[in-house]
Amino acid sequence: MNMENTIGSALRRIRKNRGESIVEVAKATHTSPASFTKWENEQNIPSERSVRKLAEYYDMEPQELLALAYPDKYAPKTAPEENVAADAIRVEDIIAPGTELSYNGKLVSEADKHLFAAFISGILLAKTE
Structure with missing residues (x-):
């Protein structure tokens, strides 16, 4: 898995870009710092509820983070390959x-x-x- 496209790397990147500590974000989202650290280090995946709280805190669409945490459920479906001829029969x-x-x-x-x-x-x- 590409580490740039994981929930942990996204949470770390967002938090650092905002200049916040793990303790600050954890307190603001009613999460334990230990849990948040595990999420950032890819040791655990946050629950959907936690992901939604984080998205609200970060003022972003929950879908963006949910797609990283639960790609099978939330990732956008990929479009068919563009190199298929227009008159191709599937x-x-x-x-x-x-x-x-x-x-x-x-x-x-x-x-x-x-x-x-x-x-x-x-x-x-x-x-x-």
């Missing part, structure tokens, strides 16, 4: 339920569609390993 859409496939003018059965999906998925997964 494999996910081809094998999605409800999509009808045809070959040589005939509809492909659901069973064959599942085989096709498994085959394509296998190829793509094998390439990423």
Whole structure:
């Protein structure tokens, strides 16, 4: 993990930029200095409630800090890669339920569609390993 993009490094950077001590921030946010030190040193992750209190104290959007502390839950979803052609067909859409496939003018059965999906998925997964 890039240490510049962690909750601990962000908390330390913000606190130092404001010229505050750990004790000052901890007192203002009703947190123990020991807990705050552990957060800055990446030994613990603050609770969502604590992150929201810190964001309020720092007068910033909670989402910014929550995304660092809980990226799976709060990080913005990344946009699809920009190097994909505008007329590209997503494999996910081809094998999605409800999509009808045809070959040589005939509809492909659901069973064959599942085989096709498994085959394509296998190829793509094998390439990423």
